[in-house]
Amino acid sequence: MGIYEDRLLPRMIDRLLASDDLAELRRETCRSLDGTVLEIGFGSGLNVPHLPEAVTKVLAVDPSEVARRLAAPRIDRRGVTVDFVGRDGSRLAIESESVDHVLCTMTLCTIPDVEAAVQEVRRVLKPGGTFSFLEHGRSPDPRVARWQRRFTPLQRRLFGGCHLDRDSVDLVIAGGFRLLETSAAYQRGPKIVSYFTRGLAQKP
DSSP states (O other): OOHIIIIIHHHHHHHHTOOHHHHHHHHHHHTTOOEEEEEETOTTOTTGGGOOTTEEEEEEEOSOHHHHHHHHHHHHHHTOEEEEEESOTTSOOSOTTOEEEEEEESOTTTOTTHHHHHHHHHHHEEEEEEEEEEEEOOOSSHHHHHHHHHHHHHHHHHTTTOOSSOOHHHHHHHTTOEEEEEEEEEOSSOTTTOEEEEEEEEOO
16 A cells, blocks of 8 residues: 555544544444444544443454554553454454454445455354444435446545445345344535445344
């Protein structure tokens, strides 16, 4: 990776995704977690302050060393054990049916082989385990969706492969999960980047 993606982009994403509005969505996304949680796209640890006390360990997957350093103070304040176990969500070096829950926020948009990543999530979850996700993605408004398709190539170049037009709910259902709850709405900002979906799904 170049200097921009390796050093600057993680700091930019940390600032952009640390808003109060997203913090509230993160709290809702994390509220049902306990035990051992695998987080795909751990990033700078923005979810760590919102983890319930019942979470005893986080297995973190993220490619960025800079993001890990940014996460360190948040991990220390929360006092939870975080083990970094890999860099690629589509190839997890984790035993099958070994984690209680999986958490994923603003990450399904960037993984190149996102279908493989969802299958990996399903593989490592214990039967009955849940997949909590919070993602921005394709708007239900056809006009906005058209602009999302047009701007996705630029978005991918600027933001580490991020797609504006993926549908996280479709991806999760296609991966064999049972959707338990979902909510979606525009947040602050341009509509092409601000349509967020929060969901909770279960491995059968």
